[in-house]
Amino acid sequence: MPQPGARGFLRRMSFLYSRVLDLLLVLTVAIIIVPVTMQIFARFTDIVPRYIWTEELSRFLLVWMIMIGSMIGVREGTHFTVDLFPVLRGRIKAAMDILAGLFVLAMAVVFLWWGWEFTDTAWFRISELAELPLWTIHMAWPIAGLTWIIFQGERMWDDLQVLIHGEREQP
Amino acid sequence: MGGNVIDPGTAAWILFGGFFGMLALRVPVAVALGLACLPPLLIEDRLWPMILVQETFNAYNSFILLAVPFFLLAANLMTIGGITDRLIRLSRALVGHLPGSLAQINVVLSIFFAGISGSSTADAASQGKMFIEAQRREGYDVSFSVAITAVSAVLAAIIPPSIMMIVWGGVLTVSIGGLFLAGVIPGLLLGLVQMATVHAYAKARGYPTYGKATWGEFGSALFVSVPALMTPFIIIGGKIFGWFTATEAACIAVLYAMILSVIVYREMNLKGLWTAFSETGRFAAITLFCVGTASAFGWLLAFYKIPDALLSGVSAWEMGPILTGFFIAGVFLVVGCFLDAIPAIIIVGTILQPVAEAAGMHPIHFAMVGIVSLAFGLVTPPYGLCLLISCAVAGVRVMDVLKDTCIMLLPMLGVLALLILWPDVALFLPRLLEPDFLK
Numbered sequence: 001m002p003q004p005g006a007r008g009f010l011r012r013m014s015f016l017y018s019r020v021l022d023l024l025l026v027l028t029v030a031i032i033i034v035p036v037t038m039q040i041f042a043r044f045t046d047i048v049p050r051y052i053w054t055e056e057l058s059r060f061l062l063v064w065m066i067m068i069g070s071m072i073g074v075r076e077g078t079h080f081t082v083d084l085f086p087v088l089r090g091r092i093k094a095a096m097d098i099l100a101g102l103f104v105l106a107m108a109v110v111f112l113w114w115g116w117e118f119t120d121t122a123w124f125r126i127s128e129l130a131e132l133p134l135w136t137i138h139m140a141w142p143i144a145g146l147t148w149i150i151f152q153g154e155r156m157w158d159d160l161q162v163l164i165h166g167e168r169e170q171p
Numbered sequence: 172m173g174g175n176v177i178d179p180g181t182a183a184w185i186l187f188g189g190f191f192g193m194l195a196l197r198v199p200v201a202v203a204l205g206l207a208c209l210p211p212l213l214i215e216d217r218l219w220p221m222i223l224v225q226e227t228f229n230a231y232n233s234f235i236l237l238a239v240p241f242f243l244l245a246a247n248l249m250t251i252g253g254i255t256d257r258l259i260r261l262s263r264a265l266v267g268h269l270p271g272s273l274a275q276i277n278v279v280l281s282i283f284f285a286g287i288s289g290s291s292t293a294d295a296a297s298q299g300k301m302f303i304e305a306q307r308r309e310g311y312d313v314s315f316s317v318a319i320t321a322v323s324a325v326l327a328a329i330i331p332p333s334i335m336m337i338v339w340g341g342v343l344t345v346s347i348g349g350l351f352l353a354g355v356i357p358g359l360l361l362g363l364v365q366m367a368t369v370h371a372y373a374k375a376r377g378y379p380t381y382g383k384a385t386w387g388e389f390g391s392a393l394f395v396s397v398p399a400l401m402t403p404f405i406i407i408g409g410k411i412f413g414w415f416t417a418t419e420a421a422c423i424a425v426l427y428a429m430i431l432s433v434i435v436y437r438e439m440n441l442k443g444l445w446t447a448f449s450e451t452g453r454f455a456a457i458t459l460f461c462v463g464t465a466s467a468f469g470w471l472l473a474f475y476k477i478p479d480a481l482l483s484g485v486s487a488w489e490m491g492p493i494l495t496g497f498f499i500a501g502v503f504l505v506v507g508c509f510l511d512a513i514p515a516i517i518i519v520g521t522i523l524q525p526v527a528e529a530a531g532m533h534p535i536h537f538a539m540v541g542i543v544s545l546a547f548g549l550v551t552p553p554y555g556l557c558l559l560i561s562c563a564v565a566g567v568r569v570m571d572v573l574k575d576t577c578i579m580l581l582p583m584l585g586v587l588a589l590l591i592l593w594p595d596v597a598l599f600l601p602r603l604l605e606p607d608f609l610k
Contacts, residue, residue, distance in 0.1 A: 017331055017539075021349045023364070023451040025448075025453070025456070025531075026445060026448040026452060028452065028472015029240060029244065029449075029451055029452040030448055032237065032240070033241075033422060033426070036237070036418065036419060036422040037422060037426060039419065040415055040419050040422065040423065043415075044414075044555070055234055055300070058234065058237055059231075059232050059233065059234055059237065059295065060488050062231060062232075062233075062237050062240070062459075063231045063232055064451055065240065065455070066231050066456045066459045066460055066463070067231075067456075067458055068456065069452050069453055069455065069457060069459075069460070070201075070456055070457065070460040071364050072453060072456070073453065073456065073457040073460070076453075078197035078453065079201055079202070079455055079460070080199060080200045080201070080457065080461065080511060080554070080556075081194075081197050081199050081200065088495060094523070096196070096197055097197075099196055099197075100196055100197045100198045100199075103193055103196070103198040103202055103203070103206055104198070104199065104202050106209075107202045107523065110205070110206075110209065110220060110224075111224065112220040112223050112375075113220075114220045114223065115224050116221075117221050117224075118221055118225065118228070122305065129378060129404060137228075138208045139234075139446070141224050141227075141228070147471050158177065
C-alpha cells in the first residue's frame with residue numbers, strides 16, 4: 001500500500017535495496033559455477049591453465065552468497081523456526097513476532113558491532129591463494145548486521161501496526 | 172578445567188537452556204544457536220564475541236559446503252528444464268500398472284530424483300506441486316497424498332548423492348564416496364517398502380490403477396530418459412573413482428542439468444534460469460546460515476568439554492554395538508524432530524561419534540544409522556521440513572496428515588532396525604566396489 005512522506009520513501013528504498021540484493025544473489029550463484037568448472041577442466045584438459053585461486057575464490061563467493069541470502073531471508077521471514085503453536089493470528093501473532101524479532105535484532109547488532117571489529121583486523125591482510133584483500137570478505141558481516149536491522153525493523157514496524165490497530169482482514 | 176569462569180555444567184545449562192528457550196519463543200533456529208553463545212563469550216575472560224563472527228566465517232569458508240547450493244541448483248534446473256517430466260513418463264511405464272498407480276509413480280520418481288539431487292526438500296517441493304493435486308483429482312485421500320509425497324522425498328537424503336552425507340563426511344571426516352555407496356541399498360529398500368505400503372493402501376481403499384504400458388511405450392520412455400538417468404552414474408562414478416571431489420561432482424551435475432535442459436530437451440528459458448538461480452540462492456543460504464551459528468555453538472560445547480561430560484554417563488552403560496546402534500538411532504530420531512539435519516550432524520553427530528567408536532561400530536555404519544534416522548526427521552513434526560512443505564503445498568494442517576505419515580513410517584523404521592542389526596546392508600556395496608573406503 002502506498003504511504004505518504006518519509007515512511008513511504010523508506011519503504012521504497014528498502015524495496016529497491018532488496019531488489020539489488022536479489023540480483024547480487026543470482027549473480028553470485030551463477031558466478032560460483034565458473035571457478036569450480038575451471039578447476040575440473042584444468043585437471044583433465046589443457047583448455048584452461050591450472051590456476052591456484054579457483055578454490056579460494058569459490059569459497060569466498062559462497063560466503064557472500066550465504067550472507068546475502070541470510071539478509072533476504074530476514075526480509076521474507078524464511079529463516080527456519082520451530083513453530084510449537086502454529087495457529088497464532090492477529091494481535092497475539094504480532095506480539096509474538098515482535099518478541100522473536102527482538103532476538104533477531106540482537107543478533108544483527110552482534111554482527112554489526114563485532115563484525116566491524118572482525119573487518120578492522122583485516123584491512124591490510126590478503127588471502128593466501130587468490131591474494132584478495134580479506135576485508136572484502138569480512139565486510140559481509142557488518143553489512144549483513146546493518147541490513148538485518150533495516151529489514152527486521154521494517155517487519156517489526158508492520159507488526160506494531162497490527163498490535164495497535166488490529167488486523168485489518170480479521171473475521 | 173583450567174581457569175574458566177563458568178564450569179561445564181553451568182555452561183551446558185546456559186547454552187542448551189538459551190537455545191531451547193529461544194526456540195520456544197519462535198526465534199529462528201540459526202539466531203537461537205548464535206545468541207545462546209553470547210553469554211559465555213561475554214563472561215569468559217579468554218573469549219570475546221568476535222569468536223562468534225570468526226567461527227561462522229570459518230564454517231562458510233568451506234569448499235565442501237559449496238556442494239549444497241550446487242545440488243540444489245541441479246535439482247531446480249531439472250524440474251524447470253523438463254527433465255522431471257521425462258522421468259515421470261518412465262516411472263509411469265515402469266509401475267503404472269500396480270494398484271495405486273499415481274502414488275507408485277510418486278515413489279519411483281522420488282527414487283530417480285534422489286539419484287540426481289541431494290536435497291529432500293527440493294524433492295518435496297517439486298513433487299508436492301506435481302502429485303498432490305493430481306492424486307486428489309483421482310480420488311486419493313488428501314492426507315494419504317501429502318504423506319506419501321513427504322515420506323518418499325526422504326529418499327533423496329539417503330540415496331546418493333546426498334547433502335547430508337556430504338556434510339557428515341566433511342564434519343566427521345568419513346569418506347564421502349564410501350557413504351554414497353553405503354546409501355544405495357538402504358535407500359532402495361526404503362523405496363521398496365514405501366511401494367508395498369502404497370500397494371496395501373490402494374488395495375484397502377480401492378485407489379485407481381492404470382493399464383499396463385506396452386513395451387513400445389516403455390522403450391520410448393526409457394529412450395528419452397536415458398540422458399537424465401546418466402546423471403547419478405556420472406556423479407557417483409566420478410566421486411568413487413576419485414576423478415573429482417564431492418563439490419566438483421555437484422558442479423558437474425549442474426553443468427549436465429544445464430546442458431540437458433538448454434540443449435537436449437530445450438525447455439529452459441532465461442526466466443526459468445533466473446528462477447532456478449534465485450530459489451537456489453535463497454534456500455541454500457538459509458540452510459547454510461544455520462550451519463555457521465551451529466558451528467559456533469559446537470565450538471563452545473567443545474571449549475567447555477560438554478560432550479565428554481555427557482558421554483561419561485553414556486559409556487558407563489556399556490552397551491554392545493547393536494544396543495548402541497539403537498541408542499544412536501533413538502537420539503537422532505528425537506533430535507530430528509526439533510533440529511535441521513545439518514546442525515544436528517554438527518552438534519549431535521560429533522557428540523555421539525566417540526560412543527559409536529567405543530562400541531566398535533564401523534564409521535560408515537554409524538553414519539548410515541545417523542543419516543537414515545535424521546532423514547526420518549524430515550517428516551516428523553514439529554520440525555519436519557518435507558512434511559511442512561508438502562502440507563503447505565496442499566494447504567492442509569500438519570495434524571491432519573500425521574496419522575498416515577506415522578503409518579507409513581512404521582515399515583521404514585523396520586528398515587532402519589534391519590540396518591542396525593545387520594551392518595552389511597550399508598557396508599556390502601562399499602566393500603564390494605571400493606574396499607579402500609572401509610579403512
